[in-house]
Amino acid sequence: AQSVTQLDSHVSVSEGTPVLLRCNYSSSYSPSLFWYVQHPNKGLQLLLKYTSAATLVKGINGFEAEFKKSETSFHLTKPSAHMSDAAEYFCVVREGTGNQFYFGTGTSLTVIP
Amino acid sequence: DAGVIQSPRHEVTEMGQEVTLRCKPISGHDYLFWYRQTMMRGLELLIYFNNNVPIDDSGMPEDRFSAKMPNASFSTLKIQPSEPRDSAVYFCASSLKGQTNTEAFFGQGTRLTVV
Numbered sequence: 493a494q495s496v497t498q499l500d501s502h503v504s505v506s507e508g509t510p511v512l513l514r515c516n517y518s519s520s521y522s523p524s525l526f527w528y529v530q531h532p533n534k535g536l537q538l539l540l541k542y543t544s545a546a547t548l549v550k551g552i553n554g555f556e557a558e559f560k561k562s563e564t565s566f567h568l569t570k571p572s573a574h575m576s577d578a579a580e581y582f583c584v585v586r587e588g589t590g591n592q593f594y595f596g597t598g599t600s601l602t603v604i605p
Numbered sequence: 606d607a608g609v610i611q612s613p614r615h616e617v618t619e620m621g622q623e624v625t626l627r628c629k630p631i632s633g634h635d636y637l638f639w640y641r642q643t644m645m646r647g648l649e650l651l652i653y654f655n656n657n658v659p660i661d662d663s664g665m666p667e668d669r670f671s672a673k674m675p676n677a678s679f680s681t682l683k684i685q686p687s688e689p690r691d692s693a694v695y696f697c698a699s700s701l702k703g704q705t706n707t708e709a710f711f712g713q714g715t716r717l718t719v720v
Contacts, residue, residue, distance in 0.1 A: 524707050535696065536711040543707065582648070586707060592638070592661065593700075593709050595648050 494519045496585050498596035506604045511555075511570040513599045515583030518564060525566045526584040526593075527557055536582065542566060553577070578603045611697050611712035618719055623685040626715045629678055630699030638709060639672055639682050640696040648696075654680065655702075687719045 499514040517523060527539040540551025547559045553576075557568045566583060583596040610629040618624050630637050638653040652662040657674045665672070669688070674680040684691055694716050698709040 526708055528711075535713045536698075538708050538710075541708050584709075591636075591655075591702075592650060592653055593698075595650075597647050 494523070494585050494587050494594045496583050496594050496596040498581075498583050498599050500599050501597065502600045502602070504602040504604060505573045507575055508572050511568070511573045511577065511601065513568040513581050513583075513601065515566045515568065515596060516564055517566060517583070517585045519585055519587055521587045524586040525557075525559060526586070527551065527555070527566075527568050528582045528584060530580045530582065530598075532579070539568070539581075573601075573603045575603050575605065577601060609697055609699055609710050609712035611695075611715050613715060614713060615716045616718070618687055618717070620688055620719055621686045622719075623683065624687045624691075624717060624719075626682040626695050626697075626717070628680045628682070628697030628712060630680070630697070631710055632678065633701070634699035634710075635702045636700045636709075637674060637680050638698040638700075639680070640698065641693045642696060642714075643693045651682070684717075687717075689719045692717055692719050 495518045497516045505511055525542040528536040529539050530536045539555050540549045540557055542549045542559045549557050555570045557566050559566050581599045585594045612627045636655055639651040640648055641651055642648045651664045652672045653660055654674045670684055672682045694714045696711050696714045698711045700709045
């Protein structure tokens with residue numbers, strides 16, 4: 493069975509400091525993993541994806557995520573937060589055979605000036 | 606491609622009325638998903654289709670909700686009769702199947718308000 497756990501429902505950081513959004517997953521197959529961002533009153537936009545090519549994945553806007561199979565984790569990081577990063581972030585898993593997507597409950601990121 | 610297109614972007618209707626939400630997926634995509642997002646329940650999968658065939662509708666809240674995909678380029682989500690608790694943002698997404706390039710592409714959503 494597939495599931496996704498986002499360990500923090502809210503994260504606050506100061507502008508210019510690092511961001512860490514944590515995600516753990518469970519999957520019976522080789523998973524595809526994704527991070528999406530949703531700004532207020534907007535749709536969901538893909539930040540980055542892991543599909544077994546490389547364990548460290550670079551995405552848009554300076555975000556990165558590292559796939560750690562031994563820890564079943566896919567944490568999202570950014571070295572320096574910007575005010576425009578304030579949004580809701582979703583960790584998503586899709587099983588290897590490619591059917592539905594399983595969403596985490598989301599992490600709300602606040603960036604303090 | 607223009608991406609996933611949803612219409613209308615906003616819908617306000619009175620309780621008891623029929624509401625139809627529309628979605629045009631990205632051309633060539635095999636899968637189409639309907640999601641509902643509320644503050645209380647977050648993002649919920651309602652139903653998804655593969656090659657126009659409904660695969661899993663276990664997320665559809667009740668018989669008032671129905672979804673169709675008559676062809677590869679169009680899907681509808683209908684609520685009849687609508688109730689205030691149906692107020693939410695409804696998202697449509699489409700994707701390919703496979704080991705790579707398998708992310709879901711989301712539309713901008715339809716914000717439904719039932720008064």
